Amino acid sequence: MLRRTYDGQVCSIARALEVVGERWTLLIVREAVSGVTRFDGFLNRMPIARNVLSDRLNNLVECGVLERVLYQDRPPRHEYRLTAKGRDLTPVLLALMAWGDRHEPSPTGPPAVAEHAACGGVVRTRMVCDCCEQQVPPGHVVRRSGGSGLSG
Amino acid sequence: MLRRTYDGQVCSIARALEVVGERWTLLIVREAVSGVTRFDGFLNRMPIARNVLSDRLNNLVECGVLERVLYQDRPPRHEYRLTAKGRDLTPVLLALMAWGDRHEPSPTGPPAVAEHAACGGVVRTRMVCDCCEQQVPPGHVVRRSGGSGLSG
Numbered sequence: 288m289l290r291r292t293y294d295g296q297v298c299s300i301a302r303a304l305e306v307v308g309e310r311w312t313l314l315i316v317r318e319a320v321s322g323v324t325r326f327d328g329f330l331n332r333m334p335i336a337r338n339v340l341s342d343r344l345n346n347l348v349e350c351g352v353l354e355r356v357l358y359q360d361r362p363p364r365h366e367y368r369l370t371a372k373g374r375d376l377t378p379v380l381l382a383l384m385a386w387g388d389r390h391e392p393s394p395t396g397p398p399a400v401a402e403h404a405a406c407g408g409v410v411r412t413r414m415v416c417d418c419c420e421q422q423v424p425p426g427h428v429v430r431r432s433g434g435s436g437l438s439g
Numbered sequence: 440m441l442r443r444t445y446d447g448q449v450c451s452i453a454r455a456l457e458v459v460g461e462r463w464t465l466l467i468v469r470e471a472v473s474g475v476t477r478f479d480g481f482l483n484r485m486p487i488a489r490n491v492l493s494d495r496l497n498n499l500v501e502c503g504v505l506e507r508v509l510y511q512d513r514p515p516r517h518e519y520r521l522t523a524k525g526r527d528l529t530p531v532l533l534a535l536m537a538w539g540d541r542h543e544p545s546p547t548g549p550p551a552v553a554e555h556a557a558c559g560g561v562v563r564t565r566m567v568c569d570c571c572e573q574q575v576p577p578g579h580v581v582r583r584s585g586g587s588g589l590s591g
Contacts, residue, residue, distance in 0.1 A: 292462055293466065294486070296466065296485065296486075297545060297550045298466070298539075298550055298551065299537075299538075299539030299540045299543070299544075299545065299550065299551070300465065300469055300535045300536050300539060301539075302539040302545065303535040303536070303538050303539035303542075304466070304535065305543070306542075306543060308460075308462065310444055310460065313452065313460075314445065314448065314450070314452065314453060314456070317450070317452055317582075320580075320582065321582045333448065334448075351542075372542045374577040374578055375538055375541065375542065375577055377566065377577040377580050378534040378537070378538070378564050378566055378577070379531065379534040379535055379538060380452055381534075381566060381580070382530040382533075382564060383452045383455040383456065383531055384451045384452050384455070385451075385530070386451075386455050386527055386530070386531060387450075387451030387452060387453075387454040387455035388451045389527065390455075390458075390524045390527065391454040391455060391457070391458060392451075393451065393454065397451060398449045398450055398451060398584065399450065399451070399582050399583060399584055400582075400583050401566075401580050401581070401582055401583075402580070402581045402582070402583050403568040403570065403571065403573070403575050403580065403581075404579045404580070404581050405568075405571070405573075405575075405579060406568060406570050406571045406573075407570070408568040408569050408570020408571055409569045409570070410566050410567065410568050410575045410580050411566070411567060411569060412530050412534060412564045412565065412566055412567075413564065413565050413567050414529065414533060414553075414562050414563070414564055415562065415563060415564075415565050416555040416557075416560040416561070416562050417560050417561045417562070417563060418559070418561070419555065419557070419558045419560055421557075421558075423555050425526040425527055425529040425530070426526055427555060427556045427557060428472075428529050428533070428553050428554070428555070428556070428562050429553070429555075429556050430469075430473045430551050430552075430553055430554075431551060431553075431554050432550065432551055
């Protein structure tokens with residue numbers, strides 16, 4: 288059972304962070320998006336303790352971000368496959384990557400880029416208005432209370 | 440001085456999470472984006488302990504996401520103003536909000552929407568290819584090592 292960190296917050300950002308806001312969790316999702324599926328695969332790519340990795344993977348399975356699948360019978364071995372819900376975290380990862388590239392740059396340049404599989408171009412997140420279809424700069428976004436009328 | 444959680448990770452996502460990956464930090468930035476600037480203002484909108492809020496605000500100032508500004512002389516009082524670097528976290532918040540709305544929905548509907556100040560339309564993040572200008576679905580994004588050649 289997941290700890291509820293942000294109880295009392297009527298907010299989709301808080302609910303998202305209940306699932307992916309723990310240390311290491313988004314880096315595990317990053318590896319899953321890159322195709323890593325096995326416990327040792329994650330372990331080899333991050334300096335993370337086994338028990339922490341195990342806890343995070345279990346939580347991600349419980350939340351439906353990963354699916355635990357038996358890939359070998361004797362001995363039984365499981366792998367962790369990204370679900371559609373997990374894959375939908377890609378824009379979160381891209382937005383963090385762009386911010387890190389810009390504001391916390393590495394001395395050796397951007398260590399990774401997101402490529403469009405079809406054409407090899409660089410994929411970025413843009414903020415676009417559904418109504419006027421214009422690209423919207425950060426200072427022009429206003430957060431408004433929605434359906435519940437509570438502070439969101 | 441910030442703790443380094445993800446030492447050894449050559450990755451912009453990890454560097455971004457060093458700044459905004461702690462509990463509550465992105466919700467504090469959410470409030471700052473909504474115009475909250477004062478200690479008590481943050482405190483009134485989140486069930487957060489004073490010492491935790493104080494620690495998070497200090498870290499955000501140290502990282503240049505917020506700026507600490509004297510707004511009253513006697514007694515001296517400071518407020519926390521979002522910097523351009525902080526405002527650039529807006530796409531991260533929008534991406535998390537969209538994911539929360541879709542995959543961890545509130546029973547009372549989306550509690551907040553991001554509006555385009557100019558026209559009142561809803562602002563969303565889209566993943567777009569710089570090269571072909573097509574909108575890219577999550578499964579069509581491939582992460583490739585960049586400048587450093589190291590796993591990113």
